[in-house]
Each structure stands twice: as C-alpha cells, then as structure tokens.
Amino acid sequence: MTLTAIDLFCGAGGLSAGLEMAGFRVLAGVDLFEAAGKTFEDTHPEARFIGKPIEDVTIEELVETTGVQPGKLTVLAGGPPCQAYSVYNHQRGMHDERAVLFKQYLRIVEGMQPEWIVMENVMGIYSIGGGEAVRAIKAELRKLGYEVEEQVLKAEEFGVPQERRRVVFIGNRIGAPIRHPEPTHGEGLEPFTTIKDAIGDLVAIENGEDRGPVGYAKPAWGDFQKYARSKASRTVHNHSAPKLGKINVERMAHIPPGGSWRDIPFDLLPAGMKRAKRSDHTKRYGRMTWNGLSCTVLTKCDVHWGAYIHPEQDRAISVREAARLQAFPDWFEFSGSRTDQYVQVGNAVPPLLGRAIGQTIRQLIEESSRSKIAAE
Template sequence: MAHTAIDLFCGAGGLSAGLEMAGFSVLAGNDMFDAAGETFTRTHEGAKFIPGPIQDLSVERLMEVSGLKRGELTVLVGGPPCQAYSVYNHQRGMHDARATLFREYLRIVEGLQPEWIVMENVAGIYSIGGGEAVHAIKTEMRALGYDVKEKVLRAEEYGVPQERRRVVFIGNRIGAPISHPAPTHGEGLLPFVTIADAIGDLPILANGEDPGPVAYACPPQSEFQRLLREGLELVTNHAAPRLGKANMDRLAHIPAGGSWRDIPHDLLPAGMKRAKRSDHTKRYGRMKWDGLSCTVLTKCDIHWGAFIHPEQERAISVREAARIQSFPDAFEFSGSKTDQYIQVGNAVPPLLGKAIGEHLLFCINNHAKNRAA
C-alpha cells in the first residue's frame, strides 16, 4: 500500500513535489492563493487542490477527497504562513493572527489522526516571545498524542544551491523513534551545488525580457541540471523583471560577489547613503558562479538581496529563482510575474522535501521491522 500525504498551506507544491520524489502519494493540497493552486493542480496530477482559507477547510472534505478514513493517512504536512515568524518582519510576535494558524493545522491533525506530522517554518520562529511559538506548537502536538522533535535544517546540505534555514517539526502517534535526515552535501560529503550547477544552462536574457517558452542554451552541464530538466527541450517562466535606469546604472559597478558597497556613493538610493559599510551585506549583491545563493525571497528584489545575475545586467528570472529552489523545470508557474516569484519564494525546496520524505520512509520501515521482530 502506498504511503499517503496531504499538504496544508501547500502553495505551488514544493514540499509535495519532494514527497512524491521520495515515493509518497500526495492526495490533496489546500491553500488560499489561487495562482499557486493553478500551479499545484497542473503539477500534481494525482492530488486534488482544495482552494480557500484553512479556517474553512473541514476534516470531512479532506476525507472525502482523499478516500481515507480517520487514522489512515500516513503524513500530514504543512508550513503555516511564516510572515509572523520571519526575521524580516520586525513586528512579529504571537499577537499576530498569522502566528496562530498552526492551531488550524492542529485542528486538522486532531480530525484526521495521521500517523506522522511534519511542519516547517522559518528559523525566526525561535525568537518569538523567548521561544513561545515553538513551545506552544510542541505542547499542543503532544496534547493530541504526538511525540515531536524539531531541528533547523540547512537546505544547502541537501543539494539545494542556496543558504536557507528552516525549522522542521516531525512527530508521530505510533511510538516510532523520531529523527531528521542527515546532510548529504558539505565538508566530507558531496560538494555543494553552485549557481553555475543550477542555472548555467539557461538562455541569456536582457533586462525585462520575457521570451516565452525557449530552448535551453546548451545541453545539461551538471547532474542538478539533468535532474531538473527531465529531458525537456523548452524552458518556461524564464522571464526577467524590468529594472529602471537608476538600478541599471548601479549594476554596472557591481562585480560578481560584490554588493551595494561597490556602487559609487552618488548613485546609491537615498536611504543607503547613510548606511554603515557593515550593514545590509546582501543588498544589491551579484551572485558568483561558484557560490551559493542567498535565501530566495518572495520578491527577488535586488534592493533586498543578492539577486543580480553573475554576468548579465539584470535580476534573476522566475525560472532561475525556481532552479535555486530546486523546482523541476516541468513546474510551470501560473499568474502574474509577481505571483510567480511569490510561489517560488514561499516554497519548501523540493530537494529538501525529498530528503525529509526519504527519511520518513526510513523511519516508517524501521519501525515496522522492529514491531515485526
């Protein structure tokens, strides 16, 4: 019997894609972002997308869609919206309504009674109220009969070409030992996947150019590219945002690996003219071919991060951001360009999801063997 999953706050389905790579059958996803739902529907053929806020989602609807009874689901996964927890939100705190959405997730847990649960969020969740959010999540999971452990996972240690930290909660109600996947990349392991490995085969773009589906620039140059291309001949969503003249003038002064510090003082935005040289280390950053990306955000805005192409005078395209998140090229993102960047930036990197899924299967199988012995 296939191991099954349902994905809450699923977005475009990055975590679902990773679970499917690992061997899970994803039966349903829920999100209130319509454009993400269109992407999810097109890229997860075996899953039913249920639109709307989680507050309106009933356990009965999930059982109807999945064909499962209470207690039959293998794993319920979800990443409640992270804005209230993120270090980028200076007003974050448990008073923010978004910080209590995990209780809606737990309502579904209580109704479905999955064997396993997985929740992920940004590392900033640790700093709310001295750890109040983390403590509340674990306490409420345990009250429902789930043993839970959480750990910060680094996406780059699982083959994702970016520095990205996520807190992953794993729990179960079946008494199985809980652990997290061991890193596969890094010192003494496989080498990190670089920007060149990730996007070096994509066509040259001008600032603001949107060519539509377009042929790759060359055959795959890395195992990562072979994996994500899956034999496709055309690449979609390879569209660059249009930067204004002031930003284009700034780009001309920034070398690979450089940042706002390389821009002449008179060309800096007014607010940055007063900044300390030690501040805002990623702003107006240009990527390096042999390096990792900074964390992909919901806006690949060069004013906020290192989102300038290593060589070309432009910001990275939607597809380049998706590659850096480890999305297969078969994912065609729906909606406006803004919608597409949001879907990519909000996602769990599929290869991180795959590592979590494979480790869950290892834990499940080990527990079954031990019970049978």
C-alpha cells in the same frame, strides 16, 4: 506499502513534489492563493486542490476528497504562513493572527489522526515570546498523542544551491523513533551545488525580457541540471526577468561578481544608502558568483534587498532562475502574474529538501515495520 500525504498551506507544492519524489502519494493540497492553486493542480495531477481558508476546511471534506478515513493517513504536512515569524517582520508576535494559524493545522491533525506530521517554518519562530510558539506547537501535539522533535535544516546540505535555514518539526503517534535527514552535501560529502551548477545552462536574457518558452543554451552537465531537466524537459518556462529602471541598470554595471552596493559610485546610491555604514546591508545590490551559493530566495528577488543580480548579466534573476535555486525541476511551470510566480517560488519548501524529509520518514516507517515483525 501505500504512503499517503495531505499538504496544508501547500502553495505551489514544493514540499508535495519532494514527498512524491520520496514515494508518497499526495492526495490533496490546501491553500488560499489562487495562482499557487493553479500551479499545484498542473504539477500534481493526482492530487486535489482545495482553495479556501483553512478554517473553512472540514474533516469531512478532507475524507471525501481523499478517500482516506481518519487514522489511515500516513503524513499530514504543512507550513503555516511564515510572515508573522519572519525576522523581516519586526512586529511579529503571538498576537498576530497569522501566528496562530498553526492551531488550524492542529485541528486537522486531531480530526485526521495521521500517523506522522511534518511542519516547516522560518528561523524567526524561535524568537516569538522567547520560543513560545515552538513550545506551544510541541505541547499541543503531545496532548494529541504525538511525540515531536524539531531541528534546523540547511537546504544547501541537501543539494539545494542556496543558503536557506528552516525549522522542521517531525512527529508521530505510533511510537516510532524520530530523526531528521542527515546531510548529503558539504565537507566530506558531495560538494555543494553552485549557482553555475544550477543556472549555467539557461539562455541569456535582457533586463525585463520575457521570450516565453525557450530552449537551453547548452547541453545539461552535472547531476543538478540533469535532475532539473527530468521528464524530458526540452524547453524552459518562466524564464522572465523583471524590468528594472535606468538608474538600477547603471548601478549594476559597477558591481562585480561577489560585489554589492559598496561598489556603486556614491552619486548613484539610493538616498537612504548614502547615509549607511559600509558594514551595513551586506547583501543589498549583491551580484551572485558562479561558484557560490545563492542567498535565501525570498518572495521578491529585489536587488535593493538582496544578492539577486545575475553573475554576468545586468539584471535581476528570472523566475526560472529563482526556481532552479529553489531546486524546482523545469517541468514545474508556475501560473499567474510574474509577481505571483516569484511569491510561489520564494514561499516554497525546496523539493530536494522535501525529498530528504520524505525519505527519512519512509526509512523510519520501514524500520518500525521490521521491528514489529521481528517482535511477533
């Protein structure tokens, strides 16, 4: 059984990597971000990258690129850009042109007629117009013959060392049952993957340091590090930290593991935070703890906005550390500037979450196939 997929709004290809781990052949990825496209091409050699606005991508081009005729594709996946939906964007709304990009996704669904669809987005999608975006997505897909269910998935429940909540839509037009992945980590299951599990084997670097490809500080231990070093990874790329100014270095020196801006002496606080209540901004200038989970990895691991300070070293986490916290294996090398690399990492679906989604769809396909055989 050949399982095929196309990934729209693919970015660097985190969801694609997860689907490939689950046994799917990803045939193409579509995105406008040039640096992410280079990463996608380098890490998904069997797939073709289409670098253009999605509104310019035709069904004919997808058929020619992938060799798959309409109705024959297994999964059409994608997460329309999330900025318009994010709780960090206080101007979000259905009028935002980015909030209607899912209509382009629907256009391609209609043209390619995949058996299954997967859409991923941020929690903020629920609050647009009191749920208008969610209702619109499901209603439009139903018009095209797809039954769809959405569910909030917690990345840490699938082995990702990070607290991350995402809304995942799964649907099909073939009458198969729909369900979402069952957690594998948590109470009564496998233990959560901690920050130490994720990045404890990486070499120490200084604030602003970029030594290029480096080896590991110690042998791999634990399932996650063995997973990260799969494909015989012997060197680490993208282990590069941003250069923080002298005042931020002084601030970090006062913050213990698990601490935050509240631990910074008053005279060293940014002007705006001198007026803040101590109950506000709980994650700002947060230092990670080895035995905890990371906060949500964003497109900027800016210590001023979140808990992105290394557990022991007075610096922000490197691109590679952010990638590990997003469950990217080390063979996944990110292209572009360091800023571009952080954006690619922060925008991605964690591959382990993508793998869980892919495995669940594969199970549903196999169950549906067995039911058809039994009924004949």
